[in-house]
Amino acid sequence: MAGRILVFAEQRDGKVRKSTFEALGRAAELGDEVHAVLVGSAVAQIAPMLGNYGAKVVHCAEDPSFELYSGEGYAAALSAAIDAAAPDLVLVIATAMGKDLAPRAAARKQLCMLSDCITLDEIGGAFEATKSMYGGQVFAKVRATGKPVLATLRPSAYPAPEPSSDTAAMESLSVAVSEVGAKVVEVLKQEEGALDVQEADVVVTGGRGLKSPENFHLIEELAGVLGGAVGASRAAVDAGWIDHAHQVGQTGKAISPKLYIAVGVSGAIQHLAGMRTAKCIVAVNKDADAPIFSIADYGIVGDLFKIMPVLTEEIRKARD
């Protein structure tokens, strides 16, 4: 059993990212004692609830300069938490923030680093992970040769545990705050309520088969009914129909939602690399030989423009 595990609890605007609970859950399974670190301008009030997910102690680094994320500032805070908690393992979620923070902190604290882990275990006293390589054509088992280890965990790799009523003890962390060289001056938010493909339980993805950007409303409507996110294939993004943030696949995001619905997506190997770990895959495509059907649990062959209105309506009825 691993000793102490420190989880970086990611928050923006005082809201803890869902994937943090997944990391806390996995940490509780792997370690003897779970600590978390929260970094922000005023985060103490959200610290106790991390106990609901298994954290015993939450190290809070509060400073006005932590209001917005910065690689340098947050790396200093995480490093201070590593000094305070002396963990065997540091867990960070592989989000835009986590991917930016983790290498900086690992380099500073001279930790072994495992990136974008799909699984993470302790085997014979060493941390071992499964990760994607070569655009998802290879799944590699990689082992950290020493401790402590810093691992970034792919969102949705592990389920979030059911919350308990336990609360965490809070310890404030003193961080020597210095002027940062790269400073976030503005955060531009997308349209209110738009879900990110990496965090949504349901993702509905549109591809070249949609024929034009106007037809993305078919995807948006179904995603809306399911409370899911809108994804896109590389072809749709490269055609300029939709922003790269929506792209699923090798040059986009790798995701593991509960339900993935691919519409007019042929299923190039680079696309499959990004979604093959979804729990349930539905494909709609007019080409019965499209590669997407080779991994879909439920495939519907036919004209998506006829199928989508029916599918959206039937799912609406099924959820009522």
Added chain:
Amino acid sequence: MKILVCMKQVPSSEARIVVAGDGKAIDPTDVEMIVNPYDEYALEEALRIKEARGEGEGEVIVLSVGPEKVKEAIRSCLAMGADRGILVKDDAYLGGDGLGVARILADVIRTQEPDLVLCGKLSIDVENNCVGIAVAEFLGWPHVSLVNKLEWPEEKNAKATREIEGGREVIEFGLPAVVTAEKGLNEPRYASLKGIMQAKRKPIEEVTPSVAMPAAGVEIVSMAPPPERGGGQKFEGEPEDVVPQVVTLLKTEAKVL
């Protein structure tokens, strides 16, 4: 401005990858090697910055680690317009340990004293997403990662945009700094015939870093193709007939609705 671009030679994204007999590496037979596509975005951006600042100004240096064969990739970068190349020659280098490589790169970068270091956000072979950021830490410089837009309001002050979940961050920074490139930053140029000819005469220097290649912090235990995921049920027919069947299965069998 002196700009240094870190580059890795990787198997083409179009290559069919086969795991070698020992199950710990890929079989290199018939695998085309290319400049890591994200590093190409980094190089293109470096060339544009240099060009925007006028004829004869500045320099673009390409730095890589690896065996002799990497010189082919460096030559491709020189053909695109980089001025010179540096290779930390290491025949045993496999590139799985990003932090170790970052330490070597940082050591060489110190000797070159660039104003700006550009890297790809990750290499498409091992997908670690860590080298550029770790280089910044070892140099003690600020970094901005996953950049898809870079502007220069002042000569040595930049404004970068990066994608985050549900939005974008706008970041201001001064030099020196490290920037890692995301898709969308630019559209890399193709080398011209003239560029290819000129590249043959541009220098590629081999260097030995002053620090030894550190013991790997990460080792590969095994490699395998992704777990099989068989196709499931396929439905063909009128949407009014087949769609309700699928929706019923999603509700009762897959239990995802």
